Every structure is written in C-alpha cells, then in structure tokens.
Amino acid sequence: MTATEAPEGSSDSSDATSRHLRGSTALLAGRLVALGVDFAVHVIIVRYLTKADYGAFSYALAVASLMSTVVVLGLPETLGRFVPIFQERRAAGRLLGSVLIALAIVTGVGLLCVLVVVGAQDRVADALASADASTLLAILVLLVPLDGVNLVLQSLFAALGRVRAIFLRQYVIVPALRLIVAVALVSAERGAQFLAIGWVSTSALGLLFYGALAGGSLRGALRRRIGAIEWPVREVVGFALPVFLTNVFWIVLLAFSTIALGVMVGERDVAAFQAVLPPARLNYLALAIFAILFLPTIARQHEQRRFDDLRATYIATTMWLVVLTFPIFALTTVFAPEFVTTFFGTEYESSGVVLILLAAGYYVHTAAGPNSATLKVFRRLRYTVVIDLLALAFGIALNLVLIPIAGATGAAAAFLGALIGRNLPYLWALKRIAGISLLTADYLRVQVTVVASLAGLLALREVLAPGLAIAIALTALAGLGVLAVGRRALLLSEAFPELRRGRLGRFL
DSSP, X not given: XXXXXXOOOOHHHHHHHHHHHHHHHHHHHHHHHHHHHHHHHHHHHHHHSOHHHHHHHHHHHHHHHHHHHHHHTTHHHHHHHHHXXXXXXXXXXXXXXXXXXXXHHHHHHHHHXXXXXXXXXXXXXXXXXXXXXXXXXXXXXXXXXXXXXXXXXXXXXXXXXOHHHHHHIIIIIHHHHHHHHHHHHHHTTOOHHHHHHHHHHHHHHHHHHHHHHHHHHHHHHHOSOOOSOOOOHHHHHHHHHHHHHHHHHHHHHHHHHHHHHHHXXXXXXXXXXXXXXXXXXXHHHHHHHHHHHHHHHHHHHHHTTOHHHHHHHHHHHHHHHHHHHHHHHHHHHTTHHHHHHHHHOGGGXXXXXXXXXXXXXXXXXXXXXSHXXXXXXXXXXXXXXXXXXXXXXXXXXXXHHHHHHHTHHHHHHHHHHHHHHHHHHHHHHHHHHHOOOSOOHHHHHHHHHHHHHHHHHHHHHHHHOOOHHHHHHHHHHHHHHHHHHHGGGTTHHHHOGGGGGSHHHHHO
C-alpha cells in the first residue's frame, strides 16, 4: 500500500499527533527557560575570556563536535524509528537488543577517539597550529563518548514517551551546572582549561541521571518479561549508516567553516563567527525540540499505515515551527546590530551581518519542516544521502571561495547558500514520496505575513532606532500577528483542549 492509498487515520493516531504537539511545546517551554541560562553562560564566557582564548576554546569544541558526528553514526535517529516499531510489534528482545547495540557502538568508537587525540597530542597541536587549542581538545574530546551516549538515551526516552526525563536532564540539570561552572570560572579567575573541564563534568553528570532512569523506563514500557535478547545488528546498522551520512552535513559544514576560518584567516574571525552562532541557532530551536517526539510519532503512524494522519502531523508541526520561530528570526535579522552590541560589546559589531546570514539559513531550514526525518521513516535513505552530500559539497566549495574574500561573513553566506540548496530538493522529494506539500493556502498566507512583518519592523527600526528592549517588544507584537494568521492550522484545540475555557484560548 502506498502513502496515497492509505486509509483515514483513527482517533488514536490523531491523539498521537496531539500528544506530540503538546509534549513538544512543553519541551520547548523548558528549553526556552534553559536557553536564558545558556545564553547568560555564553555571555559570561565571551566577556571574561580574551578573544584569543575564546577562539581557541571554540576551535577545540568545534573539532570535538566533528568527531561526535562519527561516534553517533545516526544511531539516535535509528532508535527513534525502530524502538516504536518494536514496541508496536511487542518485540521486547529486539527492542532491548537494538538499544544495547547502539550503546556499545557509541561507547566503543567514542573511547577510540579519546585514545587517538590524547595519544597524539603533539601532532594534533601541529595540525591545529595552536598549542592552547590542542590542550583544550585533549580535555573536550571526552565529550565525544559522553554526549554520544546521552543522545542515544535521549532518543530512547523520546520513543518511550518519557518527556519528563528529557526535560529534567536537558533543561534543568545541565544548564544549571554550566552556569555554576561559568560563575566559578570568573570568581576563581581561572582560564579556558578550567572551562573545558567543567563542560566535560556537566555532561558526565547528565549521563548519570539518564543512566539511572533507563532501566526502569524500559521495564515500564515493555510491561512483560523480555526473555532472550535478540540482536538486530543488520537492521540497526543498515539503517544507521545512511542516516549517518546525512547527519554529517550539519556538524561537518559548521566545523569546516570554523576550521577553515582558523587556518585561512585567524582566531579573531573564528571568534566573530562562533560568538553569534548560538543566537543564530535559536532559529533552529523549535525544529530541534519538536523533532525529539516527531520522529517516533510518525514512525508509529507509518507502522500503523495511517498516512493521512502522518501528513497532518507534518503540516501541523511545520506551522507550529514557523509561528514559534518568527519572533526569533525577526530579532536576529532586523535587529541584529542592536542584539550583537548589547550582548557582546562593540568589539563584535562586525558580527551583525554574520548573525543575519546565519539566522536566515536556520530559518529556511526550520520553515521547510522536518523533511529529512520524514523521508527516513519512509526508508528513502538514498534521497537523503544524495541531497545532503551534494549540499555539503556545495557548502564547502562556497566556504573555500568566500572565506578568503570576506572572512566570517563569507562563512555565514556559505552556510545560507548550503541550506537553501539542501531544502529545495528535500521539498520535491517529500511531495513525490510522502505526498506532503507545503504549498497550501494556510502556509503561504503565513509566509506572506512573515515577509510583510519583517518589512514593517525594518521600517520601524529606521524611524525609531529602538534599543533592544523596545525591539523585543516590537517583535513579540509582530509574532502575535503571525500567530493570528496561522492559528487555524495549529490544531490548538486538539493539543490544548483547556484553552477553550479562557477568552484568549477561545480567540486562538
């Protein structure tokens, strides 16, 4: 049966969409609170460390992130697809076996990375042309196995619907610990090595929390004796490797930009690029959070052959992403100069254009919806591999051309070009394979409102020259306008039935 031949979705499957939207919104709310803490930590670090020290720390962190891509091998997304399927089929042994396979691979490859970096530290220093960055990398490389296992367990909890565990680890424990590390960094007048050790320690403590909950969550979800453990190695690895090739796009592109800036221009341009990357990533925030529960939700709908509900889940999710991301997009583009100088100081004034370009790239990706995850659920991995590798090659080529000309600005422009080049063919493949098209009246109406609102905010900025506080208020008002235009497509009453009791809820 093809996607277009699928039967209508049941109420159970529609409830799954509502649970996904409700749970994802709760996670997003927690993440927003945590982001306030994270951003305070980022500002403290940027202002306290010298630009050279911060550049070295960012450089080492980018290299460690690149290795993390190899470690996870697409296994978190693989579990996000297979755990719901094995749970639907009541295949307890295969479910547990797939989790153990993922943990073993991530831990083994991660420890191998640690041994290689620590054992060849002198050669790493020569390759990075920075002894400080090499020392920091020897510490931060411990994040590779730690974060890899954390991602595997997060995917497991998402597939099992354990939202609270993800909420506490991701948005309470780790952000609070990193704030403590940043405050201790300043109060004790320590350096970048202290910061690196603190980063590794917070990840280790978060892993201990996840590990303490994992066994009980599995037993509660299976509700039966597991019996003999089965090892679906071929299924897991066969799916994970193509997914890994698509995941390479993200970290390799940003890591390549950072490394190329360090080699071709210098550490000051690395700092100019990395300083505004976290606020630019805010435009990806909603998609990253919603994807946690989106993948297992549509995996279940696909397994149940509820393709109409799957398409409805995709459209509703994408509309939520656009509405929630717009205020951030406006703040990091229209008011980027005010944003940068307020938080990072006049030394980073040139990073305003970098922020605009990076934010635009992330918004393009978010507004296209979770297309890659959807194609993976349909097992059309060849499409995702080809599209992502071609987009990565295009982005690297743009970096090599633009960085010598424009430094950090050129790297940001290359990022935007790569994201546009990636999402256009994804939208075509989504329509062809899953029958999902974003060219609906509701979606187009919202995007027209987004463009008009940006133009209006730009005009107000030129006339009023507002400070950041006024800019935030203006973007919030514009965001309410976008919400009002798109409210009918958000399934608010289904996801939040309690809204019907209040005046604001009834209006929405």
